Amino acid sequence: MKKYSKVTPEGTKDLLFEECLINRMVEQKLSQVFVSRGFHEVVTPAMEFMDVFDPETSGIAPEIMYKMSDRRGRLVVMRPDSTMPIARLAATRLQNEEKPLRLYYTQRIYRNNPNLTGRSDEVLQSGVELLGASGKRADLEAIATAVEALSHCTPDFRLELGHAGFFRAIAAQLPISPEQREDIRSTIEAKNYAALNTLLDGLEQTRSVAAMRRLPRLFGGEEVFAEAAPLCGSEEAASMLEYLHSLYRSLVQLDLGDRLMVDLGLVQRNDYYTGVVFSAYAQDCGDAILLGGRYDNLLSRFDLPMPAIGFSVNVDAVVKLLAEQGYAPDCPKPDVLVFGPEGCEMKALLFASGVAAQGGSCETSVFETEEETMAYARRRGICRVAVVGDTVREIRLENERGKGESR
Incomplete structure (x- = not known):
């Protein structure tokens, strides 16, 4: 018998019966919300040319991609992200369609996580992309759609708001290399205060260094904006903070209460985010169950510049959360x-x-x-x-x- 004939590859698993039922239920609830908001479904190939996921644009490191070659020897990867292929699709087959484009998807992504035990290499995501729309109205629509979608699956979640440009505006005032900037970003994302202080201690202690040191601690309710205002060392950073505050004041009307949070330490690895970023977390779930943000420069890489915003729901994480909460639908028996x-x-x-x-x-x-x-x-x-x-x-x-x- 073959050694691996009865096991699945690391980071993957089989889904059985009740898991499949919960999975389909979550997919259907999300799709119903997206369709009711005017989004149209698209599906991209599970395999894409690696050129689609240029690391400098996507922020996806080559070593986490599953790679292979086609019959012509061209490098192909298993789709590690859904936004980049949809940007490719919009810039080719949909380039002449009326804007904005309202697209949604439910498909799997594949990422190699060798050092992250317990995480899946194959993840089912469902999300939307609003392409060709900029400004506050589009940002509010995307975030409100995300809240409605999650509320139909699990009402117990926390929504966090940040701004991708805020970190960049502060980092631009520091005498650091791109490599040092990435090291600082990763420590902020991990909320590793000790490592962050070590990196910043070697720099001249300017106002910008003090702001960067405070960044991962700028987390909480509306009071965060008052705390962050004195740290803005440029008009650009101040403008971003004020815009984020205006979004927050509008989103209060969603009645999330203390589940609406501000986190200026939201600095995800994806380099294509340019504006507001947001994520959602649920109790007893370590990873985010939803990630999203504005990415106004990504489509220009595919020769069709336009503003865009979107988000994705980790369907597998939501299914696991519901199962742990005791939701167990009966497998239907025939009549x-x-x-x-x-x-x-x-x-x-x-x-x-x-x-x-x-x-x-x-x-x-x-x-x-x-x-x-x-x-x-x-x-x-x-x-x-x-x-x-x-x-x-x-x-x-x-x-x-x-x-x-x-x-």
């Missing part, structure tokens, strides 16, 4: 088990088709005898058996012990 004695097999199949056509659910028996069929029905808890011959004889089973009567 009737249909058995055709020898010579009547096709009559049984045609009868089953008729039941299905009328909206019922049924299963046809593959057993040779009525006795075997009845025993199977009892084991499965199927309450009705239809024996289809020259006539149809229905047998009702009162309970799993098999007490019943014919009629």
Whole structure:
């Protein structure tokens, strides 16, 4: 026997029964929200040329991509992100469509996480991209859609707002290399205060260094804006902070209460974010269940510059959260088990088709005898058996012990 013939690759798993039902339920709820908001579904290939995910633009390191080559020797990767392929799609097949484009998707991404045990390399995401729209109205629509989508799946979540440009505006005032900037960014993202202080201690202690030191601690409610205002060392940073504050004041009307937070330390690795960024977290779930933000420069890389904003929901994380909360839908049982004695097999199949056509659910028996069929029905808890011959004889089973009567 092959050594790995009975296991799945690291970072992947099989989904069974109840997990599949919860999965489909979450997908359907999200899709219903997206469609009701005027978004249209698209699907991109699971395999893309690596050029689509240029690390300098995408912020996705090459080592986390699953790579292969096509028959011409060109480098192909398993899709590690959905936004980049949708940007490619918008710039090619949809370039002449009326703007804005309202697109949504439900598809898997693939990332190699060798040092992150417990995380999946294959993740189902569902999200939207609003392409060709800028300004406050578009930002509010995207965030409000994200809140509505999550609320239909799990009401217990926290929404955090930040601004990708705020970190860059402060970092631009520091005498650091791109590599040092990335080291600082990663320590802020991890809220690793000790490592951040070590990196900043080697710099001249200016107002900008003090602001960068404070950045991961600027987390909380509306009071964060007053705390951050004195740290703005440029008009650009002050303008970003004021814009984010205006979004916050509008989003208060969503009645999230203290579940609406500000986090100026939101500095995700994806380099294509340019404006507002937002994420959602649920209790007992370490990773974000939703990530999103504005990316106004990404489409120019595909020769069709336009503003854009979007978000993605980690469907797998939401499914796991619901399962841990005790949500366990029953696997549906067929309304009737249909058995055709020898010579009547096709009559049984045609009868089953008729039941299905009328909206019922049924299963046809593959057993040779009525006795075997009845025993199977009892084991499965199927309450009705239809024996289809020259006539149809229905047998009702009162309970799993098999007490019943014919009629």
